[in-house]
Amino acid sequence: MTSASSRAAMLDEVGHALLPALLPTDLLVRTAQSLELTLGQGAGSRNLLAQPQCREMAHRLKTQLADMGLLDASAVAVQCTLFDKTADRNWLVALHQDTSIPASTREPDSAMPVVIKEGEPYVQPPVDVLQSLLAVRVHLDDCGADAGPLRVVPGSHCAGRLDDAEAQAMRADFGEATCTAARGDALLMRPLLLHASSRARSPVRRRVLHFLFGPACLPHGLVWNRTVAGA
Numbered sequence: 632m633t634s635a636s637s638r639a640a641m642l643d644e645v646g647h648a649l650l651p652a653l654l655p656t657d658l659l660v661r662t663a664q665s666l667e668l669t670l671g672q673g674a675g676s677r678n679l680l681a682q683p684q685c686r687e688m689a690h691r692l693k694t695q696l697a698d699m700g701l702l703d704a705s706a707v708a709v710q711c712t713l714f715d716k717t718a719d720r721n722w723l724v725a726l727h728q729d730t731s732i733p734a735s736t737r738e739p740d741s742a743m744p745v746v747i748k749e750g751e752p753y754v755q756p757p758v759d760v761l762q763s764l765l766a767v768r769v770h771l772d773d774c775g776a777d778a779g780p781l782r783v784v785p786g787s788h789c790a791g792r793l794d795d796a797e798a799q800a801m802r803a804d805f806g807e808a809t810c811t812a813a814r815g816d817a818l819l820m821r822p823l824l825l826h827a828s829s830r831a832r833s834p835v836r837r838r839v840l841h842f843l844f845g846p847a848c849l850p851h852g853l854v855w856n857r858t859v860a861g862a
Contacts, residue, residue, distance in 0.1 A: 635699040638819075642701065646788035646824035647810065653695065653817040654688070654769060662688055663771050663838065666713060677733075678749050679711040679840070680857050689842055689859045692767055692817070701819065702765055702844055708859040709733055710843040716779055718834035723779070726798050728787075729766065729822035730755050732843070738852035751856050758791050760853065761822050764845040768818040771838035774811055779831035781810040781818065788821035798825055 638648040665684040679685040689708035696702035710733045716722065731753040736743055743754045774780045784802050787793070793801065802825065810818055820826070822843070831837060847858060 635701060638699075639701055642819055642821070645785040645808075647783055647785075647808075647818060647820040648701075649810065649812060650817045650819065651813065652815045654691065654815050656815065658684075658688060658691065659769075659771055659815055662840070666838075676749065677710065677712040678751065678857075679713055680708060680859055682711075685711045685840065686859050688769065688840065692769070692842060693844065693860075696765075696767070696819075696844075703846070705847060706765070706844045707847045707855070708842055709845050709855045709857065710841075712841040712843075714837075714839045714841060716831055716837040718831075721779070721830045723830045724826075724828045726784075726802060726825055726827040728793060728798070728825055730761060730792060732756055732760065732764070732845075732853075733856040734849060734853045735856065736852050737854060741852065743851075754853065756849075756853060757851060758823070760845075760849060760851065761792075762788075764822050764843060766820050766822055767842045767844065768812075768820065769840040769842065770812045770814055770816050770818070771840065772836050773814050774837050774839070775835075776809060776811055777831060777833040778835050778837045779828050780812070780837075782807045782827050782829070783810060783820065784808075784825035787825040788823040790823075792823070793825070801825060 642648045662684040697704045734754050735752040746753050784805050785808050787801050
């Protein structure tokens with residue numbers, strides 16, 4: 632099995648790492664059932680840290696990743712987003728970086744762009760903030776090559792914030808890696824890693840819970856909308 636130190640090195644070098652079978656089946660089932668009751672047939676939500684089962688999963692992820700040396704022990708969960716791809720909701724995602732965070736600024740003269748998503752403020756912070764974050768994508772279903780898995784450009788997280796032309800050029804130079812996963816696997820990735828996904832080629836369900844972890848206190852006068860610390 633790949634050691635935690637090897638995965639940490641891979642995360643630093645290429646911007647992503649897969650942790651197989653990180654979470655137990657019973658937790659996956661309870662969480663999936665709670666989301667069905669909460670969201671019904673919706674395609675997803677970005678404010679799921681308010682849900683008890685998602686908070687429990689965030690606690691468990693924080694503890695396990697900190698024990699493995701993949702996440703700072705003082706980090707907090709700041710967001711949980713559900714992506715629910717089905718035969719009826721079979722979207723594609725163009726190549727991009729995740730450059731918005733669920734936070735607001737205390738500085739009235741801040742030049743950071745602010746948008747409102749699902750009733751909460753999101754800002755585009757400086758690169759140093761984005762580089763301090765870790766996204767953890769927990770797979771509630773198997774995600775094979777035909778299920779519209781994430782495709783990433785290895786090493787692109789080291790290039791800072793990229794415009795569309797720079798992103799396309801980097802993909803042409805470095806190629807893509809396809810991130811298939813089994814149920815219960817967790818894909819760790821840096822938010823600045825260029826990523827995309829295609830429509831699924833087979834009518835299967837692909838549910839992913841995308842957690843975001845970061846430092847409890849942010850620079851530049853920024854404050855998280857919501858946090859979940861370790862248990």
